[in-house]
Amino acid sequence: MILYDYCRSSAAYRVRIALNLKSLAYEQRAVNLVSGEHREDAHVQRNEQALVPVLEDNGMQLSQSLAICEYLDEAYPETYSLLLGTPLERANQRAFALAVACDIHPVNNLRVLQYLVGEMGVDAEKKMQWYHHWIHTTFRALEAKLQKRKTPSAFCCAEQVTIADICLVPQVFNANRFAVDMTNYPLIKAINARCLEMEAFAKAHPDLQPGA
Amino acid sequence: MILYDYCRSSAAYRVRIALNLKSLAYEQRAVNLVSGEHREDAHVQRNEQALVPVLEDNGMQLSQSLAICEYLDEAYPETYSLLLGTPLERANQRAFALAVACDIHPVNNLRVLQYLVGEMGVDAEKKMQWYHHWIHTTFRALEAKLQKRKTPSAFCCAEQVTIADICLVPQVFNANRFAVDMTNYPLIKAINARCLEMEAFAKAHPDLQPGA
Structure with missing residues (x-):
């Protein structure tokens, strides 16, 4: 490949x-x-x-x-397997992944930030505000989702990595690159750290x- | 349900x-x-x-x-079945759906447009320019993808409706609501019209x- x-x-x-x-x-x-x-x-x-x-x-x-x-x-x-378990469990794994892949990443990616500055005339400070706003909006929701789990697991949706973690980790990397304050996301941080220990x-x- | x-x-x-x-x-x-x-x-x-x-x-x-x-x-x-055929065919159906669901819709949805105007100070005309830009960026790519199909089919990816068409039709509705010029998208328009004839x-x- x-x-x-x-x-x-x-x-x-x-x-x-x-x-x-x-x-x-x-x-x-x-x-x-x-x-x-x-x-x-x-x-x-x-x-x-x-x-x-x-x-x-x-x-x-x-x-x-x-x-x-x-x-x-x-x-x-x-x-x-990147998706595990029952149709309902798999739906939760996909929903977590899509929250990152639809609701954070495309709004904050390079071409959008470039367009904001180049075509919308937004300055560097407002661009950063935009970036942070969309990360926090969805990270707050995902942290709440993780807090609400009836049986907390080592990773986002299971005792092993699923497509949810595969989307989370690159988004946390990106958030750190843009100096996003991660204080309010202890579960996201813990899962991210656990993933980073894995060779994959x-x-x-x-x-x-x-x-x- | x-x-x-x-x-x-x-x-x-x-x-x-x-x-x-x-x-x-x-x-x-x-x-x-x-x-x-x-x-x-x-x-x-x-x-x-x-x-x-x-x-x-x-x-x-x-x-x-x-x-x-x-x-x-x-x-x-x-x-x-909303997804059909081989893993490769299903991947194409999902990719088409995700191009709309990731690369157009979240960048143009209500909360983003409200934030552009309310927090970024973008005026109504620039907001419309933003909306049209992201629709055209991805519709151009999807129209090209449809043109390139080796065996053109009645719907986006097959002779029957798949998840690709399920995403396309609401996006075309939205584009029409914002008066997007659809002249350059004859295949998208034809597929959309074909879908709208179906009861579902x-x-x-x-x-x-x-x-x-």
Whole structure:
């Protein structure tokens, strides 16, 4: 498999964790989002949305990190499962993942922040306020969700890592990069720390990727 | 089942379509996003994120529209399938759905537009520019994806409706409401029109919901 990747992309970071958890070998090709390589023809041919990650498997190109994770579970069911248990449990794992993947990440990603500053005329301070606002809005809800669990587990939704943790960890990395105050999120912090001790997460860390 | 719903929420509209396609009976309870009912305790108890939709099934409350759709497919496999075919085909259906659900809807939804105006000081004209920009960015990519299909099908990803179409139709409704020029999206328009002819879509239309 080939993963078209960028070291600091949260969405690509999720797929690296998923591939590592499932012990699937992959080659990485860096697509530099800062220099604009993702908007070049070669990458748009892979993904009309001009986003990373793109996973190439058997010559087919897949986009959207959560669709890729679901694909990996369906195409390689003999390896680690990213979703576990009953339909209800799986729905909770997916809902947690989607809260990050829909309600934080797309509102705070590089292209949106660039548009805020470049086209909306928002200054650097207001841009940071925007970033922090959307992180806190959803982290508050997720921390409350974790607090309310009837049987607290080591990870977000189970005693083992699921797609929920795969989305949480890159978002916490990003929050730390933007100096978000994490004081009110003790459960999120504890789960994040537990994940980072695992090799699948450690190896996926942005600082260790090509182009970092 | 009880669906906590709002007539003009794109995410709730998706779940109404999914429930109708699967011929599952549900009761609707309107949660008025304009008057702020979603931020009241009663609703936050159901969903810490204070968003709609929430689906209650067997007393359990589920959030995030795409997690709900996946749940319905897993819990009620004997009815219409919202995802079809091989892992690769299903990945394409999910990726299409996620392009709308991650890359358009959360950036353009009511709370984000309100924050742009209220906290970022963006004026009405710039707000509309923002809205149109993010619709066009992803619709251009999705139209190109539809054009590139090796075997064009009646719907986004297959000869029958999948989760991709369930996400597309509410987004086109929203685009029309904001007077987005759809001239460059003939395939999106044709698929949307085909869907609207189906009873499952027609019955889910915002104008026909409680509180509309």
